[in-house]
Amino acid sequence: MNSKGHLRKIKDRIKIGLTGSAVLLILAILAVILGTVIIGGYKSISWEFLTQPPKEGMTKGGIFPAIFGMVFSLLMMLIAVVPVGVATAVYLHEYARPDFILTKLIRGAVNNLAGVPSIVFGLFGLGFFIQFIGGSLDRSLGQSGLFGQPCILWASLTLALMNLPMIIVATEEALRAVPQAERAGALALGATKWQTIQNVVLPQAIPGILTGVVLVVSRGAGEVAPIMFTGAAYYLPYLPKLPTDQFMTLGYHIFVMTTQSPDIDATMPIAMGATLVLLALTFSLNIIAIIIRSRTRSQLRKGR
Amino acid sequence: MSLKKTRFKYLGESLIEGNIKITAILAIIAVFLIFFFILRESLPIFFNGEVQQEITFGKFFQGIQWQPVSDHPRFSLWPIIMGSLKVTMIALVFAVPVAIGAALYSSEFAGRRLKEFIKPVVELLAGIPSVVLGFFALIIMASFLKNIFGWTYRLNAVNAGIALGFAIIPAIYSLAEDALNAVPKSFREAALGLGATPWQTAVKVVLPAALPGVSAAVLFGMGRAVGETMVVLMAAGNAPLFSLNPLESTRTMTATIAAELGEVVFGSGHYHALFFIGLTLFTVTFVINLISWALFDGLMSKLYGAKK
Known part of the structure; x- marks a missing residue:
């Protein structure tokens, strides 16, 4: 009996160890991806690499236009997605009644938006932004090929739409963390609802909103499928100046260099370096988000 | 005033x-x-006579060839439906045990500090852009696996499926962990009090109680896998073969849109066919996600009811 119990204990330990090894496997996957990209790419990274355009059919030179285009499109995406996302979260958490049909519809729509495949966003961007909106704008302005073609504007709006749920979820989580008593206090002192939101609730939610912004930038930087047909270009000999220009961007540039290059061996060091830059960027953004979040959580714990 | x-x-x-x-x-x-x-x-596939000379709804299911650009274009969806199914299944076979195992470990056996370490690690994996996962699978993993197992083709459904698994592990993990954590403490205390070991408690009490949520997590991961584009576009080899063999090159529905939309003639039958594939993807992922939320919400209201 006693040895049977002992055996069971050992068996249990092994089984628990197996679930623990799943955690180790996740850690290993992360380490291997990071490790191989760092080892393969660090030699390519230099000041010239980051500040020069590609040369000789992408076999020499750097990735500056791709970094520039990425920053350009991400800034435009933020201008679109942050106000809309924060306002939607404020509506859902501060104004809407949870059991209203409209509230449920908005929540359902946000959930649905989060589940739409990224390539479908690309199709939508092409069908709606470029052909419908862009085409109509061109016709009414008597132009051709100004708005009705792929460009930064449409790519950024497609990315914004895709990332909307992320900002909404992050903001709502931040709003939920603001104690109800603070709202009641402000309202009792005679503040209106909007004054309360503007001066009491939102300032406290800023770290949470910032987490959302950081995550959205990270995700936007790495997304390729939605922008392939809405604005990103294989190669451009000049930097984009206007939102109606096409642009190069890091993620798409990596894809092009690894899959469309006529001389894969010559482009590989550049592709590795570009992948390292993108991975370093998304990684540090994610770490920043994790730090902000854990800080706010521990502050919350102290506050209680 | x-x-x-x-x-x-x-x-x-x-x-x-x-x-x-x-x-x-x-x-x-x-x-x-x-x-x-x-x-x-x-819609032109159904109603526009000119487009219908090239492509009709029926042609999507005739034959087994997807050859939209040729003198006799063929639009059979079977090879790419098969491709999507194959790659998705491989991704799930790989990702589900890992994600659920890790979720079980973190919610039932890990201490608080370890728990607070596991979550960010999974978030970091989730933060790797899919184009980087595709790059990794295409350049590094494919050669590695080919050398180890002696495969004929570097790029195949297994290679893409494993990389796709990397992409969906975080999604499955976080939903499954939420579901396990929602199981009230009293369930565990009761089981332990009756003499169950921690393992028995986890597997025979907590996991069954959270089962709808864990199934929701698996479905959620499946929706992600069906809709993921860059990983499969880069790592699966992209030949639209109608074959069950997981070690042959394959092409998914998402990769078909991504690979062909750039060169398609606007308004042609091929163009509308690609949008039809998009419509199918939209509908399929919508239904999968809907079932997943329903399961998850049902579990949450049941468990939070049980707490009181």
């Missing part, structure tokens, strides 16, 4: 509230627009 000023204040308030409400409704409009525009570009 004068009455006039107060009235202004309330007018301002309702203006602001109205604006915020309209902004929030944008989310509903967006989903509607996505569906409408993908549908609009698919």
Whole structure:
């Protein structure tokens, strides 16, 4: 009996160890991806690499236009997605009644938006932004090929739409963390609802909103499928100046260099370096988000 | 405060509230627009005579060849449906045990500090862009696996499926962990009190209690896998073969759109066919996600009811 119990204990330990090894496997996957990209790419990274355009059919030179285009499109995406996302979260958490049909519809729509495949966003961007909106704008302005073609504007709006749920979820989580008593206090002192939101609730939610912004930038930087047909270009000999220009961007540039290059061996060091830059960027953004979040959580714990 | 000023204040308030409400409704409009525009570009296949000379709904299911650009274009969806299914299944076979195992470990056996370490690690994996995962699978993993197992083709469904597994592990993990954590403490205390070991408690009490949520997590991961584009576009080899063999090159529905939309003639049968594939993807992921939320919500309201 006693040895049977002992055996069971050992068996249990092994089984628990197996679930623990799943955690180790996740850690290993992360380490291997990071490790191989760092080892393969660090030699390519230099000041010239980051500040020069590609040369000789992408076999020499750097990735500056791709970094520039990425920053350009991400800034435009933020201008679109942050106000809309924060306002939607404020509506859902501060104004809407949870059991209203409209509230449920908005929540359902946000959930649905989060589940739409990224390539479908690309199709939508092409069908709606470029052909419908862009085409109509061109016709009414008597132009051709100004708005009705792929460009930064449409790519950024497609990315914004895709990332909307992320900002909404992050903001709502931040709003939920603001104690109800603070709202009641402000309202009792005679503040209106909007004054309360503007001066009491939102300032406290800023770290949470910032987490959302950081995550959205990270995700936007790495997304390729939605922008392939809405604005990103294989190669451009000049930097984009206007939102109606096409642009190069890091993620798409990596894809092009690894899959469309006529001389894969010559482009590989550049592709590795570009992948390292993108991975370093998304990684540090994610770490920043994790730090902000854990800080706010521990502050919350102290506050209680 | 004068009455006039107060009235202004309330007018301002309702203006602001109205604006915020309209902004929030944008989310509903967006989903509607996505569906409408993908549908609009698919409809000529059913109603436009000129397009129907090239492609009809019936042709999607005739034969087993997807060859849209040729003298006799063929539009059979079977090879790419098969490709999507194959790669998705391989991804799930790999990702589900890992994600659920890790979720079980972190919710049932790990201490608080370890728990607080595991979560960010999974978030970091989730933060790796899919184009980087595709790059890794295409350049590094494919050669590695080919050398170890002596495969004929570097790029195949297994290679893509494993990389796709990397992409969906975090999604499955976080939903499954939420479901396990929602199981009330009293369940565990009761089982342990009756003499069950921690393992028995985890597997025979907590896991069954959270089962709808764990199934929701698996479905959620499946939706992600079906819709993921860059990983499969880069790592699966992209030949639209109709074959069950997981070690042959394969092409998914998402990769077909990504690979062909750039060169397609606007308004051609091929163009509308690609939108129809998009419509199918939209519908399939929508249904999968809907079932997943229903399961998860049902579990949450049941468990939070049980707590009281």
